[in-house]
Amino acid sequence: MRYHFCPKCGGRLSLNEKKEISRPYCISCGFVFYQNPVVGVAAIIIRDKKVLLGKRKGSYEGQWCIPCGYVEWDEDVYEAARREFIEETGLKIEITAVYTVLSNFHNPEQQTVGIWFLANEIEGELAAGDDLEEVGFFSYEELPVLAFPTDRVVLKKLKDEQLLS
Template identity: 40%
Template structure:
């Protein structure tokens, strides 16, 4: 049960489904150009480059006092609907990853949390449209009332035995929960000031 940092599904990961036809700055048709060994689209008129980057997000192992982990079932209308995942989501431009953790946990679970630290960072190439860079945190409930929300339709606390039976949406989630129940995670503390600034 070693920590794993890179996950890649088979299939095309060239970003072809994220390409644009026209410059978002000036409307000119974009052209392919090789930049730092990658094919990117560039505007000949205004020099705009359409870079392709992963989308940063967070996910979090919320631990109960008994050492259980909170997971949620994804709604049928979401990708991998009906499967289970750790709470989490994409970081909005105005947020720190810590802000995102508090917001996503509140939206998806109804809980307030204390974040204890970082346990992993993951490159997750899901498919040609979805490449995420995920900071995996851990924390514990500090308030709130458990209630599924946003894209989650159910929540459950699982122990190490129940974990083995779960159909996870993301291999990265299964992997880090494996490590947690195997007692094989270390916690990199976060700046306590970052938590206080939110208060």
């Protein structure tokens, strides 16, 4: 269990092992603590059949990913993708389509649902920012070590659809 105390009354959480799906519940007030995935967003920019990736700092340091981040409370997923992209790359983007949606199970502390968008650059100067230390374009054949297994799935799909060289 990630949490041990009830967010409503402060009582101790316990697992209800009698249920088909075991969820934490409060032994004092009975509150059921549903642990739902967090939503992440990523934007895909392709130039000359190469995809823009960022080298991470902080968590997964030194590994690469499609520029991404979390959706904030009360934030639209499209706006979150635009915000995260400019924070991480310096580029303003126009989202053209939802490319794919996948569940991410790589982090045992936090399951996420990721939404990958196809996007076009509008303006700005490409520069690593926020959680990235470097940015660059890569063909499928020259991909660096990736931080997230789902990015590999997305990149393989792009390759299979001949969007990447």
